[in-house]
Amino acid sequence: MPEASLATPAAHTALASPRVRVDSMALLVVPGALYLAIAFAAPLALLLIASVVRDGHLALDGYARFLADPFSWTVLANTLRAAGLTTLICVLVGYPTAFALARARGAVQSALLAALILPLSVGVVVKAFAWTILLRTDGVVNRLLVGLGIVETPVRLLFTETGLVLGAANVFLPFMVLPIFAVVKLIDPRLEESAATLGASPRYRFVHVTLPLTMPGVIAGVAFVFSMSISMYVIPTLLMGDRFKTLSILIARSFLFMRDRAMGSTVAVVLLLIAVAVVAASAIVTRRWQAAR
Amino acid sequence: MGQGDGRLTARGAAYLDVTDVAKRFHDTPVLEGLDLEVRAGEFVSLLGPSGCGKTTLLRIIAGLLAADRGRVRLEGVDITRVPAHRRRVGVVFQSYALFPHLSVADNVAFGLRAQGTPAREIAPAVARALALVRLGHLADRAIFALSGGQQQRIAVARALAVRPKLLLLDEPLSALDRKLRETMRMDLRHLLRDLDITAIFVTHDQDEALTMSDRIAVMNAGRIEQFDTPALVYAQPATPFVLDFVGMSTRLRGRVAGADGDLLVIDTAAGRVRAPGHAAAGANVLVAVRPENVRLTLAREGDNAVTLKVRDHVFLGSKLLLHFHASEGDHAVAELPAEAGQGVAPGDAVTVSWAVDATLVYADA
Numbered sequence: 319m320p321e322a323s324l325a326t327p328a329a330h331t332a333l334a335s336p337r338v339r340v341d342s343m344a345l346l347v348v349p350g351a352l353y354l355a356i357a358f359a360a361p362l363a364l365l366l367i368a369s370v371v372r373d374g375h376l377a378l379d380g381y382a383r384f385l386a387d388p389f390s391w392t393v394l395a396n397t398l399r400a401a402g403l404t405t406l407i408c409v410l411v412g413y414p415t416a417f418a419l420a421r422a423r424g425a426v427q428s429a430l431l432a433a434l435i436l437p438l439s440v441g442v443v444v445k446a447f448a449w450t451i452l453l454r455t456d457g458v459v460n461r462l463l464v465g466l467g468i469v470e471t472p473v474r475l476l477f478t479e480t481g482l483v484l485g486a487a488n489v490f491l492p493f494m495v496l497p498i499f500a501v502v503k504l505i506d507p508r509l510e511e512s513a514a515t516l517g518a519s520p521r522y523r524f525v526h527v528t529l530p531l532t533m534p535g536v537i538a539g540v541a542f543v544f545s546m547s548i549s550m551y552v553i554p555t556l557l558m559g560d561r562f563k564t565l566s567i568l569i570a571r572s573f574l575f576m577r578d579r580a581m582g583s584t585v586a587v588v589l590l591l592i593a594v595a596v597v598a599a600s601a602i603v604t605r606r607w608q609a610a611r
Numbered sequence: 612m613g614q615g616d617g618r619l620t621a622r623g624a625a626y627l628d629v630t631d632v633a634k635r636f637h638d639t640p641v642l643e644g645l646d647l648e649v650r651a652g653e654f655v656s657l658l659g660p661s662g663c664g665k666t667t668l669l670r671i672i673a674g675l676l677a678a679d680r681g682r683v684r685l686e687g688v689d690i691t692r693v694p695a696h697r698r699r700v701g702v703v704f705q706s707y708a709l710f711p712h713l714s715v716a717d718n719v720a721f722g723l724r725a726q727g728t729p730a731r732e733i734a735p736a737v738a739r740a741l742a743l744v745r746l747g748h749l750a751d752r753a754i755f756a757l758s759g760g761q762q763q764r765i766a767v768a769r770a771l772a773v774r775p776k777l778l779l780l781d782e783p784l785s786a787l788d789r790k791l792r793e794t795m796r797m798d799l800r801h802l803l804r805d806l807d808i809t810a811i812f813v814t815h816d817q818d819e820a821l822t823m824s825d826r827i828a829v830m831n832a833g834r835i836e837q838f839d840t841p842a843l844v845y846a847q848p849a850t851p852f853v854l855d856f857v858g859m860s861t862r863l864r865g866r867v868a869g870a871d872g873d874l875l876v877i878d879t880a881a882g883r884v885r886a887p888g889h890a891a892a893g894a895n896v897l898v899a900v901r902p903e904n905v906r907l908t909l910a911r912e913g914d915n916a917v918t919l920k921v922r923d924h925v926f927l928g929s930k931l932l933l934h935f936h937a938s939e940g941d942h943a944v945a946e947l948p949a950e951a952g953q954g955v956a957p958g959d960a961v962t963v964s965w966a967v968d969a970t971l972v973y974a975d976a
Binding site: 506508509511512513514515516517518519520522523526527530531 | 673674675694695696697698699700701702704706708710711712721722724725726769770773775
C-alpha cells in the first residue's frame, strides 16, 4: 500500500484544555505590568502633569505658547520631514531586502540575518560618528561620487538633511526589514505561482498578490521607523549639529540649557502624541486590512 | 473501473506532448529523459511514491519550473520557453493556494481580471464557475471561512474560470478526510469529463488513480514505468514496481527449471508453478498473482496449486483477505468472497490455486 493520507491541517488547531484556570494565567502579566508601571507609566504621568500644572493649578499656557510660536511649527515640520524621508528610504531599501532575506536558504539566510541584526549591538553614537567620517568632504562617499564622475567636486553631505536622512535610515533599517521579512516568510510561495498559472503577469502578481499580502509588515515597519525617527536625538545632533532643530533637540535644550521644565514637558507630550497617533493608526489600518480578508 | 470510452481507442496526435524531459536538483536527478503523450479530453494520472518526480513533471508542464533538457508541446506548439502566465495551463495546488486577502468571488475572478477580461463579462463568468462546483451561495465569503472541501472546490472553480487548455491537479484531495475524498473523486471526474477538459492528476493514492483516470502513468525514480488504462495497469503490471505499488499481490521468488511447451516451469519455495513467458533455464524470476485470482477450491486441471499455511484473515465486509505464511522476501495473499473463507482459521494449511494464465512473471534482479 502507498503511504497513508497526509495529516489534515485542521488537526493542528486544537487548543489546550479549556480547564486551565484563567486567574493563574493572569498572574503571568504581573511582572511585566509592574515593570511598565514603575519604569514607564509613572514617569510619563509626571511628565504629563508637569506640562499642564503650574504653581499647583491647571494651566494650558505651555501648549498655547508652543502652538503660537512659528518656530515650533518649523521644528515640527523639520521633525516630520526628516522622519518621513527616513521612513521612505527604509521602505524602498528594506522591502526588497526583506524578500532577499526570506528567499535565501540555510547558511546564507543566517549570515544575512546576522548582518542585519549585529549592527544593532553597536551603539547609535558609534554609528552616527561612523557616518560623520563617511560623509566628510574627503570621506568615502564623496570620493566614490567624484571617482565615478557623478559629481566634479566633493559635495557637502555632513551637516545637511540628506546626510541626516541617510544616516538615520541606516540605523533604523533593521526595524523595517524584520517585520516585512516576518510577513514574507509566512506567505505561501504557491500563491504567486497560482497567480501566474491564472495568467497574471509578474507586475500584476506583485500589485495584486504580493503587495497586499505584505502590507501588514510594511505598516508595522513604517510605524516602528517613523516613531523612532521623530524622536531621534543623537543622530541629528551628530550629523547636523545644533542648527537643525527637531522636537527632541528642543526638549533636550529646554531641560538641559534653558531649565524650562514646562516647555520641555510640553514638547515631550506633543512628540509622544504624534508617536502614539502613528502607532494607533498603524494598528487600525492593519486591523482593517485583515478584516477585509 | 471502466475499460475506458471511445476517446481512448481513437488514434490522434498528442494534445500535450512531453519529450525527453530531464531535471536535476543539486546533482540529484529527479526526472531522467521522460516522455508523456496526453490526448485531448483525457484524464491522466501521474501515480507514484513521494519523490518519484511527479510533482516536478507537473511544474515543468505548468511552466513553474524550467527543465534542464527536453520539450513540452501543447496543441502542437512548443511551449518549453513560454512563461507560466502565457501558457493557459491551470493548476490546482495541494494547498489550494487561494488568495487569503480576496473573497471567494474575487479569487475566482482573479484570472479573468489579470487577463483583462471586460468587466461586464466577469460577473457572469464567475457565477458560471461557482455554479460548476455548486458553491454559488458562498461568493461573498472570506476564504478562511470555508471548509477544506469548499476551498478545494473554489480552487477548481478558479482554475476553470479562465478556460485553461490543460488543467493540472497536484494531489488536490490529499488534505481532505477519507469520506470527503471519495465523494470529491467522483465529483471532480464527472465535472472534468462533462467540460471535456484535458487534465493531469498527480497522486500517490492508487485508489484515486484507478477510479478517476482514463490512463495512469506509474512513475518511479524519475521514470514512467507504465502508461496504460487503469485495468491494464492493474491486471498486467509492466514491472515489479507497478505490481507492488498498485494493488496487492502474491509474490514468490523462484528459478526457472525449464519449459513446458509455451509455459515456463518455475520452482519456488512454495512449490512448482507454471507461467506464460520466456526465460532461460536457471534464471531468477519473480512469480506473481493478484489476490482475487487465487481460489481456495481444488485446483482445476492445469492450474497452479500450492499449499500454504494461513497466517491471518482480514474481514473487509463483502470479502475476506487471507494472508499466508511465506518464506523470507515472498508474500502470499488471497481475496475471497466472505462466505467462501468461512471455517478457515490461522494455522490451517490450505491448498490455493490460480489459473496459469493469471500468473505474472518478471525477471528478478
